[in-house]
Amino acid sequence: MKTTIEAAKGLSPEAIPESAKAELARLAVAARERSHCPYSHTAVGAALLCADGTVYTGANIENAAFSPSVCAERVALFTAVHEGEREFLAIAVAGGEAGKPPKGIFPPCGVCRQVMAEFFRPDARVLLADGKGYAERTFADLLPDGFGPGFLL
Numbered sequence: 001m002k003t004t005i006e007a008a009k010g011l012s013p014e015a016i017p018e019s020a021k022a023e024l025a026r027l028a029v030a031a032r033e034r035s036h037c038p039y040s041h042t043a044v045g046a047a048l049l050c051a052d053g054t055v056y057t058g059a060n061i062e063n064a065a066f067s068p069s070v071c072a073e074r075v076a077l078f079t080a081v082h083e084g085e086r087e088f089l090a091i092a093v094a095g096g097e098a099g100k101p102p103k104g105i106f107p108p109c110g111v112c113r114q115v116m117a118e119f120f121r122p123d124a125r126v127l128l129a130d131g132k133g134y135a136e137r138t139f140a141d142l143l144p145d146g147f148g149p150g151f152l153l
Contacts, residue, residue: 001027001031001034001056001057002054002055002056002057002079002083003027003054003055003057004053004054004055005020005023005024005049005053005055006053007019007020007053008020008049008053008089008090009052009053010051010052010053011089012089012123013089013090013121013123013124013125013138014123014125016049016089016090016125020049021090021092021125021127021134021136022133022134024047024049024055024090024091024092024127025047025092025094025127025129025133025134026129027045027047027055027057027092028045028046028047028057028072028092028093028094028127028129029045029094029101029102029129029131030045030057031045031046031047031057031058031059031072031076031094032044032045032059032072032094032095032096032098032102033045033059034057034059035059035060035061035072035098036059036060036061036062037060037062037098038062039062039064039066040062041097041098042060042095042096042097042098043059043060043095043096043097043098043099044059044060044071044072044073044093044094044095044106045057045058045059045072045093045094045095046058046059046071046072046073046075046076046091046092046093046094047076047091047092048073048076048077048080048088048090048091049088049089049090049091049092050080050085050087050088050089051085051087051088051089052085052087054080054085056076056077056079056080056083056085057076058072058073058074058075058076058077058079059072059075060072060075060095061075071108071109071111071112072093072095073091073093073108073112073115073116074111074112074115076091077091077115077116077119081119086119088119088120088121088124089124089125090124090125090126090127091108091116091120091124091125091126091127092126092127092128092129092134093106093107093108093126093127093128093129094106094128094129094130094131101131102129102130102131103130104130105128105129105130105134105135106128106129106130107126107128107142108126108142113142113143113146114143114146114147116139116143117139117143117146117147117148118148118149120139121139122138122139122140123138123139123140124138124139125137125138125139126138126139126141126142
């Protein structure tokens, strides 16, 4: 799903208003409903905020062979990149047992963090939504000393 949060257009990550963060967290929780998780029964949703205010959502999509499965964060990020986006302010992530509200925060896995390192600034915000609110981190908090494009020749 693609939508826009007008209040976040053209801002830096630290200037995103609380109302926009709350909306991003709500969109991540709602994105869980589109999850395909017949094996883990863990529904994960993500909402990615681009610098122009566009939001791309994603949900985890599982496969019986497991390795072809893809996380919600990567669905949202790859869709945004495919659509031409390259600047990201924040991502919200929510997860938990399918069909039930999130019980707590659900941080991105290591693979998703590595994919985010390709595109995220260190000060990009990561909102860990629990259905009632969110815990806020910077991307650098989640992946300190991460490997990125700057390490390649």
